[in-house]
Amino acid sequence: MSRSVVIVGGGIAGQAVCEQVRERDREATITLVCGEVSPPYDRVRLSEILVSGEDPKTLELRPAEWFADQRVDVRCGRWVTAVDTAAREATLDDDTALAYDALVLATGSQPLMPPIPGIDLPGVHPFRTPADCAAIHAAAANGTQHAAVIGGGLLGLEAARGIAAQGTTVTVVHLVDRLMERQVDAGAAALLVPALAELGIDVLLERSTECIMGPDRARGLRFAGGDELAADLVVVSVGIRPETTLAREIGVACERGIVVDDAMGTDHDGIYAVGECAQHRGRIYGLVAPIFEQARVAAEAIAGEDALYPGSVLTAKLKVAGIDLVTAGEAGGEREAIVADPDAGVYRKLAVSGGRAVGAVLLGDTRGAEALVAAVRSGEPVDDPLQALADASALGPADLPDTAQICDCNGVCKSDLVAAVADEGCATPREVMARTRAGTGCGSCKPAVIEIVAAATGGLNEEPAYLCPCRKQTREQLAETIRADGHESVSDVAAACGTGRECGTCKPALAYLVSEVRANQHREERDARYINDRVHANIQRDGTFSVVPRMYGGVTTPDELRRIADVADRYEVPMVKVTGGQRLDLLGVRKQDLPAIWAELGMPSGHAYAKAVRTVKTCVGTDFCRFGLGDAIGLGTEMEKAWEGLHTPAKVKSGVSGCPRNCAEATVKDIGCVAVEGGWQVRLGGAAGGNVREADVLCTVETRAEALRVTTTFLQYYRENADYKERTYDFVPRVGLETVREVVLGEESGAALRQRLKIAKAATSDPWLERDDPYHPSQFSDLDEPGEQEPELALVGPPPEGAR
Amino acid sequence: MTPAAAPPLAPPALTYACDVEDVPLGEGRALTLDGRRIALFRSFEGWFALDDACPHSGGPLADGIVCDHAVICPLHERRFALATGDALTSDDEAATAHEVEVRAGRVFVAVAAERSAAAAA
Numbered sequence: 022m023s024r025s026v027v028i029v030g031g032g033i034a035g036q037a038v039c040e041q042v043r044e045r046d047r048e049a050t051i052t053l054v055c056g057e058v059s060p061p062y063d064r065v066r067l068s069e070i071l072v073s074g075e076d077p078k079t080l081e082l083r084p085a086e087w088f089a090d091q092r093v094d095v096r097c098g099r100w101v102t103a104v105d106t107a108a109r110e111a112t113l114d115d116d117t118a119l120a121y122d123a124l125v126l127a128t129g130s131q132p133l134m135p136p137i138p139g140i141d142l143p144g145v146h147p148f149r150t151p152a153d154c155a156a157i158h159a160a161a162a163n164g165t166q167h168a169a170v171i172g173g174g175l176l177g178l179e180a181a182r183g184i185a186a187q188g189t190t191v192t193v194v195h196l197v198d199r200l201m202e203r204q205v206d207a208g209a210a211a212l213l214v215p216a217l218a219e220l221g222i223d224v225l226l227e228r229s230t231e232c233i234m235g236p237d238r239a240r241g242l243r244f245a246g247g248d249e250l251a252a253d254l255v256v257v258s259v260g261i262r263p264e265t266t267l268a269r270e271i272g273v274a275c276e277r278g279i280v281v282d283d284a285m286g287t288d289h290d291g292i293y294a295v296g297e298c299a300q301h302r303g304r305i306y307g308l309v310a311p312i313f314e315q316a317r318v319a320a321e322a323i324a325g326e327d328a329l330y331p332g333s334v335l336t337a338k339l340k341v342a343g344i345d346l347v348t349a350g351e352a353g354g355e356r357e358a359i360v361a362d363p364d365a366g367v368y369r370k371l372a373v374s375g376g377r378a379v380g381a382v383l384l385g386d387t388r389g390a391e392a393l394v395a396a397v398r399s400g401e402p403v404d405d406p407l408q409a410l411a412d413a414s415a416l417g418p419a420d421l422p423d424t425a426q427i428c429d430c431n432g433v434c435k436s437d438l439v440a441a442v443a444d445e446g447c448a449t450p451r452e453v454m455a456r457t458r459a460g461t462g463c464g465s466c467k468p469a470v471i472e473i474v475a476a477a478t479g480g481l482n483e484e485p486a487y488l489c490p491c492r493k494q495t496r497e498q499l500a501e502t503i504r505a506d507g508h509e510s511v512s513d514v515a516a517a518c519g520t521g522r523e524c525g526t527c528k529p530a531l532a533y534l535v536s537e538v539r540a541n542q543h544r545e546e547r548d549a550r551y552i553n554d555r556v557h558a559n560i561q562r563d564g565t566f567s568v569v570p571r572m573y574g575g576v577t578t579p580d581e582l583r584r585i586a587d588v589a590d591r592y593e594v595p596m597v598k599v600t601g602g603q604r605l606d607l608l609g610v611r612k613q614d615l616p617a618i619w620a621e622l623g624m625p626s627g628h629a630y631a632k633a634v635r636t637v638k639t640c641v642g643t644d645f646c647r648f649g650l651g652d653a654i655g656l657g658t659e660m661e662k663a664w665e666g667l668h669t670p671a672k673v674k675s676g677v678s679g680c681p682r683n684c685a686e687a688t689v690k691d692i693g694c695v696a697v698e699g700g701w702q703v704r705l706g707g708a709a710g711g712n713v714r715e716a717d718v719l720c721t722v723e724t725r726a727e728a729l730r731v732t733t734t735f736l737q738y739y740r741e742n743a744d745y746k747e748r749t750y751d752f753v754p755r756v757g758l759e760t761v762r763e764v765v766l767g768e769e770s771g772a773a774l775r776q777r778l779k780i781a782k783a784a785t786s787d788p789w790l791e792r793d794d795p796y797h798p799s800q801f802s803d804l805d806e807p808g809e810q811e812p813e814l815a816l817v818g819p820p821p822e823g824a825r
Numbered sequence: 826m827t828p829a830a831a832p833p834l835a836p837p838a839l840t841y842a843c844d845v846e847d848v849p850l851g852e853g854r855a856l857t858l859d860g861r862r863i864a865l866f867r868s869f870e871g872w873f874a875l876d877d878a879c880p881h882s883g884g885p886l887a888d889g890i891v892c893d894h895a896v897i898c899p900l901h902e903r904r905f906a907l908a909t910g911d912a913l914t915s916d917d918e919a920a921t922a923h924e925v926e927v928r929a930g931r932v933f934v935a936v937a938a939e940r941s942a943a944a945a946a
């Protein structure tokens with residue numbers, strides 16, 4: 022009869038055990054009982070989701086099909102409430118009984134909530150589950166004045182980072198005199214503080230929180246000694262408490278965690294424990310790498326193989342964009358080699374005890390991290406630590422020994438990656454990652470995976486996003502060619518590299534690229550443009566066009582309205598419609614009427630037909646609204662005037678709201694500004710179309726002029742770096758908000774962007790002026806409805822040879 | 826001179842359409858000949874004509890992007906061969922193609938007898 026394995030708890034540990042058991046035993050009946058309603062998910066990546074606000078569904082470790090394929094019976098939202106250890110039967114909260122040969126306790130842990138007054142107040146959250154993550158994200162993104170994180174460990178810093186990313190200021194409060202004291206030494210910890218400050222995170226050390234002040238909700242912290250800190254969002258991250266309730270109830274020996282031996286077995290035959298609930302040789306591990314090692318050992322023991330778990334060397338990477346920190350093993354040793362450049366924020370250390378590597382701390386410069394971590398893991402002999410430290414910086418992931426573990430989250434070694442290429446025919450990093458799961462955890466090993474796969478395949482095979490798929494040319498390559506060789510037009514580029522000669526689909530993208538790189542001083546070729554850009558109007562389903570004149574900030578005048586009404590009457594425009602962007606749209610206009618209509622309107626083009634800056638929607642703000650905090654119409658109009666006429670990779674819709682009530686829907690615009698107490702919140706990458714995406718907060722600035730400057734800088738950054746047709750809501754997450762922030766808010770990089778935008782802007786003009794100066798006499802006319810041309814009688818029949 | 830989709834029984838009469846310079850290079854323009862809307866293209870490879878109604882949903886092919894012996898419909902970006910009218914990226918029926926002849930700077934079209942369904946609609 023096949024073996025029956027019941028796993029209690031569907032965290033990373035439960036899932037790992039399930040996979041390891043299945044790998045060794047195709048026949049076993051496996052039941053995974055998940056107390057949480059969602060199937061196993063990647064808790065590690067909650068930090069990432071706190072920053073991005075993405076749907077936690079993307080965290081699922083395996084899709085539903087996997088469980089069906091592998092014949093794993095997953096019971097979500099079910100709890101094991103009792104176990105009859107004599108009869109070997111587990112009971113669920115719906116009274117189902119499950120017989121087992123092996124029972125694996127993978128019940129994880131609970132966040133430690135210190136019993137201080139106020140810990141139960143609204144506004145106080147642990148950081149452990151998707152629900153915690155959603156609550157913290159929502160509070161940080163909306164209305165929180167200042168946040169506090171109690172606990173300056175890895176998790177606390179990641180929580181603080183997520184809060185700061187929503188534009189909310191945050192203070193990390195830590196009990197001892199240095200951050201992350203378990204992983205780093207004083208030298209590195211001291212450098213962490215200024216690095217965090219740059220990300221908008223303050224640090225208070227040696228503060229013991231005595232109570233969270235209320236009364237109705239969290240209002241602040243009071244420390245021993247009487248100081249206070251105002252905070253209306255409090256995240257508690259002071260440690261974990263292994264979840265041992267079930268183990269204790271059924272009589273399994275527990276101390277702080279469930280006590281296990283070197284085969285992950287408890288004091289009861291057939292009962293094992295793995296993950297954060299387990300205590301091995303007195304240690305409880307709060308990281309995932311050990312979980313994979315433990316799960317493998319437990320599966321071996323269940324399969325009747327020899328199994329030995331000697332304990333794990335702890336390695337940690339801080340997942341805070343902008344701070345590179347990797348640690349392994351001990352923070353100190355008998356001999357220590359330290360290389361530090363505090364001004365550059367760099368600190369590298371290798372600790373050696375008994376002639377062997379026992380610990381590494383790499384901050385600010387993590388070159389050689391894989392090699393150093395591997396050395397610490399295997400306790401490599403080291404004679405000259407300083408030399409070893411120096412040598413490591415020159416080692417890339419491709420130089421690592423085969424046994425080096427690359428992906429700590431999924432326990433994948435270099436040899437597994439190489440085997441995926443050599444034996445299983447994977448050709449790209451993406452395929453290797455799907456196959457081995459390397460890089461799918463916290464993601465920090467992705468660059469190493471890519472490098473190793475590249476070395477194994479003899480080159481990079483990742484299919485890039487081609488601007489011209491026919492000739493396999495990327496936007497970057499083409500931009501480089503245009504810059505280097507000074508091409509002035511689409512046909513120049515086509516002649517030089519063939520792009521735009523084949524299917525032709527890329528011609529508009531190429532036309533944009535040439536105009537962007539040449540700052541609008543390119544040679545315009547209309548055949549490369551969509552019809553909308555040839556006639557500056559939006560083609561409709563019946564082949565007619567729509568006309569949307571510009572109304573800065575959605576403000577118009579009686580005189581403009583009169584002219585619009587007259588034009589609509591005179592040209593029998595079938596429909597006049599108010600658009601979502603606060604303008605008026607004349608629909609159903611014939612192509613040949615366009616120039617005359619523009620002339621009679623006497624208003625500039627609204628670019629509603631182009632991949633360009635569209636409207637800046639505004640609310641009435643301080644002009645009239647009783648809630649207004651900022652001059653929304655003023656800022657919106659300035660933005661629209663500053664950007665008018667600029668083309669962009671895809672359309673750019675903006676909005677400015679005069680207060681957080683956000684009547685102009687600025688939080689779902691490509692570029693949005695919302696007036697807040699004391700300034701403007703600047704947001705990017707929002708969407709309210711087929712997809713709805715809340716815009717990311719770039720920063721909060723004090724003045725209207727700064728808001729205009731920051732948004733203008735971003736506009737140019739987007740113009741230069743997005744792929745054609747890539748809206749900001751795809752672009753910003755692709756390059757990462759952190760990168761955007763770095764470049765756009767950087768003093769030099771920002772100034773350079775604004776300078777280039779200025780040059781491009783200077784070369785724009787109102788395209789509707791082509792009514793007086795068409796690029797071709799038949800720009801707006803069909804052949805038999807001539808515009809400027811002399812009408813000519815059609816000649817029927819074959820013409821005499823050589824006529825005319 | 827370019828071949829039409831199918832040679833008609835009797836060669837159709839050539840009708841004057843426009844002068845060469847009336848259509849910008851690389852673009853198309855529409856006109857009515859024999860009571861039907863025709864899209865005339867001045868591609869980099871020569872002159873072509875199709876019914877000015879996309880077989881997909883009637884889009885104005887004359888307003889499309891022209892490249893490599895084909896036109897991309899401006900409405901939904903399906904591609905059709907200029908010489909034959911064949912759909913290149915979809916399984917739409919072909920657009921009717923017409924013969925074009927250029928003589929001494931004047932462009933003539935031999936309007937084909939058959940009509941594609943979209944053009945008849």
Ligand SMILES: Cc1cc2nc3c(=O)[nH]c(=O)nc-3n(C[C@H](O)[C@H](O)[C@H](O)COP(=O)(O)OP(=O)(O)OC[C@H]3O[C@@H](n4cnc5c(N)ncnc54)[C@H](O)[C@@H]3O)c2cc1C
Binds near residue numbers: 034297307340
């Ligand atoms: C935000 C965040 C970021 C992190 N980042 C990192 C990182 O970068 N690197 C790293 O190494 N580690 C990181 N960690 C730690 C890592 O996530 C944990 O070590 C790991 O997820 C623990 O997995 P587990 O399966 O042991 O426990 P859990 O994930 O707690 O899983 C236990 C599961 O068992 C269920 N359960 C409990 N009792 C029962 C019962 N009686 N019946 C049924 N189900 C039950 C629980 O509901 C729970 O779903 C991070 C943790 C967090 C919260």
Ligand code: SF4
Binds near residue numbers: 640642649678680683
């Ligand atoms: S966003 Fe604020 S200021 Fe603007 S209209 Fe709405 S309530 Fe008034």
Ligand code: FES
Binds near residue numbers: 880881882899900
């Ligand atoms: S009408 Fe031509 S592609 Fe749809």
